[in-house]
Amino acid sequence: MNKFFFSFYAALTAALLVPQIMFAQEKKPNIVIIYVDDLGYGDLGVTGAKGVETPNLDKMAAKGLLLTDGHCGASTCTPSRYSLLTGNYAFRNKAAILPGDAPALITPETPTIANTLKRAGYNTAVIGKWHLGLGTGNINWNGYIEMGPKEIGFDYSFLIPATGDRVPTVYTENQRVVNLDPKDPIKVSYEQKIGNRPTGTENPELLKMKADLQHSNTIVNGVSRIGFMSGGETALWKDEEFSLVLTQKAKEYMTANKANPFFLYFAFQDIHVPRVPHPMFVGKSSMGPRGDAIAQMDYCTGELMKTLDSLGIAENTLVIFSSDNGPVLDDGYDDKSVEMLGSHKPAGPYRGGKYSAFEAGTRVPTIAYWPSKIKPSVSDALFTQIDLYHSLAKLSGVKLNHNEALDSFDALPVILGKSKKGRKYIVEEAFTLAIRQGQWKYIHPVSMSTPQWLDHKKVESALSKQVQLYNLKADPTERNNIAAMHPKKVKKMQTLLEDIKNK
Ligand code: NG6
Numbered sequence: 001m002n003k004f005f006f007s008f009y010a011a012l013t014a015a016l017l018v019p020q021i022m023f024a025q026e027k028k029p030n031i032v033i034i035y036v037d038d039l040g041y042g043d044l045g046v047t048g049a050k051g052v053e054t055p056n057l058d059k060m061a062a063k064g065l066l067l068t069d070g071h072c073g074a075s076t077c078t079p080s081r082y083s084l085l086t087g088n089y090a091f092r093n094k095a096a097i098l099p100g101d102a103p104a105l106i107t108p109e110t111p112t113i114a115n116t117l118k119r120a121g122y123n124t125a126v127i128g129k130w131h132l133g134l135g136t137g138n139i140n141w142n143g144y145i146e147m148g149p150k151e152i153g154f155d156y157s158f159l160i161p162a163t164g165d166r167v168p169t170v171y172t173e174n175q176r177v178v179n180l181d182p183k184d185p186i187k188v189s190y191e192q193k194i195g196n197r198p199t200g201t202e203n204p205e206l207l208k209m210k211a212d213l214q215h216s217n218t219i220v221n222g223v224s225r226i227g228f229m230s231g232g233e234t235a236l237w238k239d240e241e242f243s244l245v246l247t248q249k250a251k252e253y254m255t256a257n258k259a260n261p262f263f264l265y266f267a268f269q270d271i272h273v274p275r276v277p278h279p280m281f282v283g284k285s286s287m288g289p290r291g292d293a294i295a296q297m298d299y300c301t302g303e304l305m306k307t308l309d310s311l312g313i314a315e316n317t318l319v320i321f322s323s324d325n326g327p328v329l330d331d332g333y334d335d336k337s338v339e340m341l342g343s344h345k346p347a348g349p350y351r352g353g354k355y356s357a358f359e360a361g362t363r364v365p366t367i368a369y370w371p372s373k374i375k376p377s378v379s380d381a382l383f384t385q386i387d388l389y390h391s392l393a394k395l396s397g398v399k400l401n402h403n404e405a406l407d408s409f410d411a412l413p414v415i416l417g418k419s420k421k422g423r424k425y426i427v428e429e430a431f432t433l434a435i436r437q438g439q440w441k442y443i444h445p446v447s448m449s450t451p452q453w454l455d456h457k458k459v460e461s462a463l464s465k466q467v468q469l470y471n472l473k474a475d476p477t478e479r480n481n482i483a484a485m486h487p488k489k490v491k492k493m494q495t496l497l498e499d500i501k502n503k
């Protein structure tokens with residue numbers, strides 16, 4: 001072969017090979033889920049907040065996809081997180097708000113989104129609030145906690161084990177309590193007082209803010225909690241540092257894994273109670289601690305985004321931002337969230353909130369952000385977080401097994417802004433079940449009436465002995481129950497709900 005032909009063939013071969021090599025080397029996108037606690041539909045600037053600014057999230061929404069009909073699985077934390085991670089409705093496992101010493105709700109035989117992404121070659125982490133139970137019962141906080149994120153697919157974990165208002169008030173890292181002195185072991189009880197720490201009931205003068213009876217057990221860092229705890233003095237957290245500590249851990253994790261495809265499930269403690277933001281954010285809003293916590297959450301989200309930029313991986317990272325349930329003001333502590341609300345509407349235009357089957361229980365801010373793949377837009381497609389499992393599996397190129405995430409459907413085209421055709425229906429879990437089909441909303445009747453503790457929170461639960469049907473197009477605030485006028489529609493939606501339950 002003469003020189004000319006040799007170089008011609010070499011160039012041709014190279015031209016054919018280069019795209020293949022590039023394709024083979026194209027890294028799978030990183031996936032970051034930023035999950036806020038109790039953030040309501042109207043709590044961001046972009047969704048109408050008054051009295052607090054959220055510049056980082058407004059920017060994320062403006063440059064990404066804002067879903068205006070996005071829902072968490074349920075109107076409380078544990079069930080929403082359960083359905084997000086397993087792709088199954090929480091009612092299938094009777095998942096409800098867990099005590100701080102509850103055993104792990106998700107055990108290794110249940111497939112999780114973390115496991116699935118590991119199958120696709122991802123490094124996986126959970127940083128933040130867990131509230132899905134740990135251990136196998138009778139948990140020992142003083143050694144390796146036998147059952148937790150690791151056993152269900154997370155390579156790394158840094159956790160607030162339950163909630164900020166529940167003991168034990170310590171972090172765990174890879175299922176060991178951080179900074180624990182073995183000579184001062186931790187004991188926890190949800191039944192009776194243990195140890196010598198004062199309680200809110202006995203020593204209210206020691207409190208940063210007053211609390212209701214349920215939150216008046218052991219005092220740590222000037223805040224009384226649900227449950228009693230002794231020991232672990234060197235390991236106790238400071239509520240003021242929650243968000244900054246978690247954000248720092250997330251930065252470290254992303255930096256260490258920038259060369260891998262990674263999946264980070266980042267779960268804020270903000271804006272759940274107790275709301276004790278860092279001094280940097282005190283007074284940032286005109287709404288007291290609840291608004292300041294929103295400002296803190298926005299700042300920390302901005303820090304996470306900056307980290308992606310500075311690591312040079314923002315173009316190859318899909319960020320999903322959302323919340324685990326709707327808003328609540330007084331959730332057990334006197335933090336002036338009711339008195340200082342002003343004209344702010346935490347639920348936006350919707351009725352209800354946390355714990356409720358009305359729309360604001362599950363309709364929460366939802367943003368998908370991926371600069372290189374998602375064009376700036378707003379979508380009113382009906383969307384549920386339960387579909388993240390199937391959609392992210394699809395994105396990562398892994399096939400689901402036949403027993404996996406059975407309630408989760410592929411919504412990737414919606415998430416990527418390529419389709420506005422949302423779900424045919426979604427189920428909203430509260431203390432009853434509700435179902436949405438387009439503009440129609442059906443709420444299943446229950447014999448129980450609204451419990452007193454919920455009435456006290458001034459959240460409208462939507463619990464009723466009557467069948468409820470609303471037309472959200474004509475009546476977005478669910479004021480006119482038109483069930484009696486549409487018996488056929490009611491029957492159809494009831495049957496659909498029954499079919500889903502019996503699936
Ligand atoms: C409730 C707590 C509430 C909050 C909630 C869990 C009352 C009386 N108390 O039991 O303060 O901790 O559990 O919130 O309601 S969640 O966002 O984690 O579901």
Ligand code: CA
Nearest residue numbers: 037038077324
């Ligand atoms: Ca919550």
